[in-house]
Ligand SMILES: Nc1ncnc2c1ncn2[C@@H]1O[C@H](COP(=O)(O)OP(=O)(O)O)[C@@H](O)[C@H]1O
């Protein structure tokens with residue numbers, strides 16, 4: 001694991017402390033129902049961030065691998081309950097990314113319901129984390145710099161899910177509809193919809209909402225530009241005449257502790 005160390009630096013011009021690196025990675029949580037377009041919204045933001053290091057991390061990769069018995073009774077397995085996810089691994093992974101470390105994430109195969117090879121994810125300027133339970137844990141929410149809830153009508157979400165799951169996830173139309181009414185819809189009502197209240201931004205119509213995505217993009221861009229300016233500031237030599245006295249330096253150091 002490559003880690004960028006946290007640096008607390010005394011800024012002589014303002015006589016204050018600034019922390020770099022740990023604050024460099026801007027973590028955006030994207031929550032919403034299955035098929036609302038969370039992944040599509042994240043991809044749209046990445047597309048616009050051409051000269052920045054941006055990664056998408058999906059909560060789906062952290063589904064727990066199923067036992068043989070679970071697989072035999074797959075029609076009664078509830079993937080729309082927070083317990084279906086490896087929340088401990090997910091939290092640690094996001095903490096590491098936020099701290100500037102690169103991580104190894106599991107990958108997930110929706111056809112066999114199992115974990116596949118690990119993949120490396122490099123931390124950078126922006127991490128977009130998307131998932132139906134993205135805001136479920138307070139510890140996760142507290143790591144996020146921005147929280148977006150993608151809000152799309154349930155009939156649109158179901159229609160998209162039927163098309164996607166039959167084309168890409170090895171399902172039949174009947175199994176998608178059965179799973180939807182047994183688990184997906186109740187899970188949405190119990191665990192996903194209540195997360196709206198934690199969002200900073202509600203993005204209606206998902207990736208179709210160009211104005212909403214433009215506004216999001218502008219905000220993210222200005223945040224990371226500000227962060228780069230802090231770095232630039234450290235690279236400029238402080239004016240010796242502005243140095244605080246050694247006493248002021250120590251006083252501030254004690255305040256910081
Ligand atoms: N604005 C849109 N218009 C049409 N189809 C869309 C739109 N957004 C997403 N989709 C399609 O719907 C399906 C689910 O979208 P996705 O972004 O994977 O949703 P989520 O990550 O929320 O499950 C995908 O097949 C995607 O191509």
Ligand SMILES: Nc1ccn([C@@H]2O[C@H](COP(=O)(O)O)[C@@H](O)[C@H]2O)c(=O)n1
Pocket residue numbers: 033034035060063079080109110113131132184
């Ligand atoms: N083996 C699995 C694992 C999860 N699901 C469903 O995926 C949905 C979440 O993924 P999105 O990309 O659609 O947000 C969730 O609603 C689970 O029902 C599955 O069907 N099979």
